[in-house]
Amino acid sequence: MEIFLNGKGKKLNDDIKNLEQCVDALPGNNEGVIVELNGKIIKYGERESILLKDGDKIELIQFMGGG
């Protein structure tokens, strides 16, 4: 399956089926990121239940804490 991650095409391994698995498989520490799928921020608890499909657009949004 191929998705768009932060605007760039990315091929996912066959064992990645849902959004939670996808975020966990990405490099780096993504515990503090906000996840947007196809233009809408996805609630934390819903990531596992959302099955990905070809062409999905995922944005990882870094929380900003400086002031």
Added chain:
Amino acid sequence: MISRYDKHIKLKGFGEEGQNALSGKSVVIIGCGALGTNISNLLARAGVGKILIVDRDIVEIGNLHRQVLFSEEDIGTPKSVTAAGKLKKTNSEIVIEPLVKDIKNTNIEGIIKGFDLILDATDNISTRMLINDVSLKTGIPWIYGGVLGTSGMIMNIVEDGPCLRCMMPEIPPVGSVPTCESEGVLNTIPSVVASIQSTEALKILMGRDHQKGLIRYDIWDNNFVIHKIDRDQECECCGKGNYKYLNMKREELVTVLCDDSIQIISPADAEIDLKKIAENLKIESEILINEYLIRFKTEGKEVTVYRDGRVIIKGTEDKGVAKSIYSRYLG
């Protein structure tokens, strides 16, 4: 004669009605750094009737590149007092009050009581979670604002809308979120974020339509995005009314701050005797003591003890190291 607010009154959709509405409203600005100085400057000039500026820190040389109300002569002075003093000279027709205090779960409800709106200008996630809890509990809306690197984010958190915990249910683990210390901050981004927060504040205070969703802007790439976000009916905070950060035990309030430092809240609520603490310190380094704080260096860390019992240990992001120094020197 041209009035102070002439250009606002001429503005379509603002008018005398909008200007008069502002004069009867009040805001509390939590934090007086880059965002807080810009927000308080804009809202004071706009004629918001009452402004409370809350900040725990003093002005340092490293603040001057982005914190617009401070000058070199202000170094060592409490930020909220200095900012309020300057803004009183800018607009004497409104009430501007400083409060040198750390926001914590035991005092936040008393501080924000009676205000119409809370503006977030803090530098850490823990305080934002606390603001989120108290906002939902009291029904006073708040406006989140944050900066990092060349980017910033803004979100209005109002009744019936999504809250901060709808998109970030818990405080992320220490070290998992980049900080201003690791990424730096371009000095042009805070004023943009503060301007958006202030504009949203004016809209909310005047009862006008305001922006929904999470606003994200990168000033280097000029990339402006508004992300849609729905309220989570299962959200522990706005969905279920579980105000865990407001109800948290005080001894848990050890916070990693933005500038390679850790804050530890004293378990005692009363103000402390700084002179007595200074006399009891058994250290070789020079001790700075004034009306507001004691500062000394030990083990390569800078320790600042404030009158309200708050301690900031600069030079570490390790809570264990900070707690160890705290307990060694301050019990």
